[in-house]
Amino acid sequence: MKTGDAAWVMTSAALVLFMTPGLALFYGGMDRTKNVLNMLMMNFWCLLIVPVIWVIVGYSLAQGGSGKFIGNFDWVALKGIGISSDGGTQLITMVFLGMFAVITPALISGAVADRIKFSAWAIFVPVWLLLVFVPVFKWVYGGWLGQRGSLDFAGGTAIHVNAGIAALALVLVLGKRKGWPTEGHPPHNMPMVMLGTGILWFGWFGFNAGSALAANGTAIQAFLNTFLAAAAAGLTWALVERLRDGHFTNLGAASGIVAGLVAITPGAGFVSGMSPLFIGAIAGVVCCFAVGLKTKLGYDDALDVVGVHFVGGLVGSLLIGLFSSPDYFGTEVKAGLFEGGGLALLGEQALANGTTIIYSFAVTTVIALALKATIGLRVDEETEVGGLDLVEHAETAYHGTN
């Protein structure tokens, strides 16, 4: 790897790492005072457990060998990977991908807020990582879905659709928060949400532009797309709320930005020109309405992981089928419908997301049912009412005096 490329990938990896604390603040601010530390810890748990598992076995299972469905054990515990073989290219690639492995299960935490036992979450994360994230990652990057020609630049299908549909499966087994939807659960700290949003956007430049794995033109295009799509989606979400509900809201702007970032992720390195503007604008409107589905359909996705990450990721991934432009990104990339490529790519995108949705939903449901039958998934009613921070962590976020 050239020095410039190595510098950019290392920088990007650090940027992606910063997204998980950013996500923790984004979710934590939306949560309530009595549960905010539990929310932060669910995210930080991913920063503790996932790097260890990723380096020991996750990376090898997700990328090793040439299998269509799962990797192998060739690179277990860094076997054969070191700076002496290739100067560190594979090491830094492994670390960079490991940051994605950290944030993917962390995304799910927003859905299960206020009621999941921390012990259940602590076990869910590594089990889900190995049984769901790792195989889907392989299918998309090097496995059968990637080989068929579906595109996923930085993890729309492998990360956002995957985590989003898993969040739905988990809340369906876990059940609703006490009092939802009749009793209100408004955000306790909106400034925290806005800061988290800023950190996520900042980190997402590493997530998307870093996924070029080089400091090249594709990285620059992905950088611009990350800039433009997020702004466009924040704008359209905020505008919909202004027209529908009467005000420009902070939460609407923040949610739109995140929805735009999610939606541009799969196509970040495959679209150019004004396409990111259209992708972001469409995602902002669609996700703004999608977060209302939970009350209509009755699943308690507390902080809208399904409405933002699943729907945003799916919209962005399918839109590659329309906007992908191989003129800029090489002949290995298929053209989308609007770029003269017909419907073939859209079909591949639909297949990739469809199989990911079915697999992730089914396996996550099994994991959730197994946890429910053994150690239990939910805290008791007294803990839920009193707050998880004190019972689960023996800490309080905001002391009333001093």
Add this chain to the structure above:
Amino acid sequence: MKLITAVIKPFKVDQVKGALKEAGIHGITVTGVQGFGRQSGHTEVYRGTEYTIDFVPKMKLEILVDEIDVDRILDVIVTAARTEKIGDGKVWVTSVDHIIRIRTGERGADAI
């Protein structure tokens, strides 16, 4: 000896405090409180979902006065705190049996 308790709009606290000082009051106790009266609460909208916030923030003032001053001080508070809009609050008076100034041990009206 009487205790005057006033629950008023937070932005009126400085004005009421100034008027009370001018009227010769030497001490007040102020507490931030929440509650509802005829004004009831307000609504907030997050991601399109409306939440009703039932309790409105108010400030509670407590003032110890001698009986001969009660009517005059009540007028001062009501005049200073009034906006003529809903939610201006309430003032009430209760009897006080004993008052002691801790520093000197003075009792009764001398301790006011």
